[in-house]
Amino acid sequence: MHQLTTHTLNTGFKATLIEWGFSDTFAGYLADFSSLIIILLSSIVVYYIAKVIINQFLKRLVEKSTSKWDDHLYEQKVFTRLALMLPALVLQVSLVPSISEYPKAIKFIELGLHLYITFVILLVIISFLNAVYHIYGEFEISDSKPIKGYVQIAKILTSLVGGIAMVSVFIGQSPFTLLAGLGAMSAVIMLIFKDSILGFVAGVQLSSNKMLHIGDWITIPKYNTDGTVIDVSLVTVKVRNFDNSVSCIPTYTLVSDSFQNWRSMGEAGGRRMKRSILIDVGTIRFMDDTMFENLKIKKMLPDSQSDFRENSTNLGLFREYILNYLRNIPNLNQDASLMVRTLQPTENGLPLEMYAFYIPPNWAEFEDFQARLFEHILSVMPEFGLKAFQRPSGRDVQMSSVLTE
Secondary structure, three states, X not given: OHHHHHHXXXXXXXXXXXXXXXXXXXXXXXXXXXXXXXXXXXXXXXXXHHXXXXXXXXXXXXXXXXXXXXXXXXXXXXXXXXXXXXXXHHXXXXXXXXXXXXXXXXXXXXXXXXXXXXXXXXXXXXHHHHHHHHHHOOOOHHHHOOXXXXXXXXXXXXXXXXXXXHHHHHHOOOHHHHHHHHHHOHHHHHHHOHHHHHHHHHHHHHHHOOOXXXXXXXXXXXXXXXXXXXXXXXXXXXXXXXXXXXXXXXXXXXXXXXOEEOHHHHHOOOEEEEEEEEEXXXXXXXXXXXXXXXXXXXXXXXXXXXXXXXXXXXXXXHHHHHHHHHHOOOOEOOXXXXXEEEOOOEXXXXXXXXXXXXXXXXXXXXXXXXXXXXXXXXXXXXXXXXXXXXXXXXXXXXHHHHHHO
C-alpha cells in the first residue's frame, strides 16, 4: 500500500505539472526530484521526533529508575545513535519505489544506505561497550580487575569488522574474500598493532595475577615514577606521582621490566617503620638509686620497673620506656611486630632501632608520626643520662680549645 501511495502521489504531481505547461520529460524529472526532497525531509523529521522523544520522555524514565545501567546507556548515547537508524529505514521503504524508473540511481542509493546502516551499527556497538565499561565501574571489583583494556580490544575488533563490512559492501565482494587478503597482510597488521597486542597480553597477565590495581602505589625507578595508579588502559598505565605530575608507562613494560608495588604494605597491617638512632656508647652505664628515683618521680618508668634492679643499665630502661611508649600509641598495629632493639655497634655509636607498623599507611601522616616520635625520643634521652652520637663540628672543636686554654 505504501508503494502504491508513493507512486500515486508522484504520478498525480507529474500530471499537475503537465497541466501547468511543463513538458512530459521535465515534469517527470521535477516530480521525481520533488519526491526525493520530500522523502529526505521526512526522514530528517522522523529522526528529530525520535530524538525529542528520547531526550524528553526516555530521559525522565531513566532518571526515575533506581538502576544505574540505563543511566549509563543514556549518557553514552546508545538510544540516540539507535535513532539514527530511522532515517535509513524511511529512505529504504519510501525512496526506492518513488524512483523506480532510475535503476542506476537506486543502485547508488542502496549502496549509500547499506554503508550508512553499517556505520550506525558500528557507532551503537561502540557506545554500548562504553556503557558496559561504566556500568562495570560501579562495582568494587573494577579497581582490582579493570576491564578497560578488554573494552578497547573489543572496540578495535568491532571497528575492524565494521571496516571490512563497509569495504565489502562498497566493492561488492564477500567479506571472506577480504579476510583472505588480510591474511597475507598479517605481518603488516602485527607491526601496526604491536603495542595494542603487547598491551592486551600484559593487561591479561596483570589482571589474572593481581599484580596491579587502580589506587596502588607503585615505584618504577627506570622511568622515575613513584606514585598512585589512576588508570590502566590497553596501551598505557597512568601514574600520578607525588609531585602531582602524571607518568604514562607502556602496559607491557610492567611485565617485561620490574616494578615495586606497595599494596602489600597496607595489607600486611600498615606502613612499616624501621628507623634507628645512634647512641653515644660513652654514655651507657649502670643505673644508680638517685637516677632511678628521679625517673620514678617523673613517671618515666614502666610498671615492670617499679622497683630498683641491680645491674640495670640506663639504655635498658630507655629501651623499655620507648617500647612502652610505642605500645600506647593507638595508630601502631599492636598485632604486628613491634620491638625496640640494639644493632651491631659501629664506629659512630650503638644503633637503637624502632620497628613497628603504622596504621593507616598514609605517607604524610606516617612521616609526621615519625618526626614527632624521634623528637620525643631525642628530648627524653638526657633524662636517662644518654646522648645521641654526633660527629664534632667546627664549633665543638672551637669550644674544646677554649676550655683547654
